Amino acid sequence: MTTPSLNPICPQLGSRRDSQTALAYPSNGNSCYRCRPAATPVMEHQRHFCLTPRYSQCPVFISEAIGPLPDALHEPDTREPDKRKMPLNRILFFVILFLCVLFLAVVIKIVSASFTVNGQIIGF
DSSP: OOOOOSOSSOTTEEESSOTTOOOSSOOTTEEESSSSSOBOBOHHHIIIIITSGGGGGOHHHHOSSOOOOOGGGBOOOOOOOOTTTHHHHHHHHHHHHHHHHHHHHHHHHHHHHHTEETTEEOOO
């Protein structure tokens, strides 16, 4: 069990990307690292426990067992897509777009070649 300190913010509270740095206000960006997997406590719980010296009275903080955040304390997942993954999505989009254009160019070349004989366009 983690022992409380003079810090007014729970030492187990951190941001989604940095477990050592918490936002000083209730936010979906805060996560509880006392539970596994880390999860965002509801705003009311953050306001009354996580962001005050009363964190030492938090049922998750004082629990001997480490497990998932209780459903009653778990903020619904409202995250935006991870911006680090966006470039990969864009790259994949442009690769697929390039392959489609390449395929279309090959089809046009094949179709146009079928209507020519010795460089002369033949009609129907």
